[in-house]
Amino acid sequence: NAGVTQTPKFRVLKTGQSMTLLCAQDMNHEYMYWYRQDPGMGLRLIHYSVGEGTTAKGEVPDGYNVSRLKKQNFLLGLESAAPSQTSVYFCASRLGTGPYEQYFGPGTRLTVT
Amino acid sequence: GQQLNQSPQSMFIQEGEDVSMNCTSSSIFNTWLWYKQDPGEGPVLLIALYKAGELTSNGRLTAQFGITRKDSFLNISASIPSDVGIYFCAGQLSGNTPLVFGKGTRLSVIA
Numbered sequence: 001n002a003g004v005t006q007t008p009k010f011r012v013l014k015t016g017q018s019m020t021l022l023c024a025q026d027m028n029h030e031y032m033y034w035y036r037q038d039p040g041m042g043l044r045l046i047h048y049s050v051g052e053g054t055t056a057k058g059e060v061p062d063g064y065n066v067s068r069l070k071k072q073n074f075l076l077g078l079e080s081a082a083p084s085q086t087s088v089y090f091c092a093s094r095l096g097t098g099p100y101e102q103y104f105g106p107g108t109r110l111t112v113t
Numbered sequence: 114g115q116q117l118n119q120s121p122q123s124m125f126i127q128e129g130e131d132v133s134m135n136c137t138s139s140s141i142f143n144t145w146l147w148y149k150q151d152p153g154e155g156p157v158l159l160i161a162l163y164k165a166g167e168l169t170s171n172g173r174l175t176a177q178f179g180i181t182r183k184d185s186f187l188n189i190s191a192s193i194p195s196d197v198g199i200y201f202c203a204g205q206l207s208g209n210t211p212l213v214f215g216k217g218t219r220l221s222v223i224a
Contacts, residue, residue, distance in 0.1 A: 058211060100208055106155050
């Protein structure tokens, strides 16, 4: 039982390049989330999903797209990376019902030059 | 949107001291969660609170759900060096709404 895993751990992009971050969970969780963490800003929600095939915008969705084609995976895409998207990205998941405890992955550190 | 005010922003304490931090909101929440983040890692859940007035412990950690439902407190007793990290509070109104996070309290422990 690996919990929540994220791929890759680190990435450097040039401005305008695209990439996809992968989040996978093996806990059969319904809800999945993508956050970004910047110094002094805490965790800010980018997009989330309440089930396979669904997505919704969070607090800072601009410049990002997401897809949840399979229950266990939640993909975060950057179509045209900008330096302002330099951040640490965390994925999280939780059961859809019952306890609202949310579990985080180890993070992806992205630098856009 | 909803915001959580977490204080203090940072604190330096001597090993063995007790620590208190809190989180306040302008609106009510029905769930409060406390997380700890070690450097280079993702946040790890410490304590979950589901009922106003609830007091829950996890080892040396004790958290309380304020009776107004607009605040929560975390205490750490007899701090040790491995308590170093950033502590986040998070509130949730209902199961369908995302968590709202505070900006964190950065704890440093001086041996």
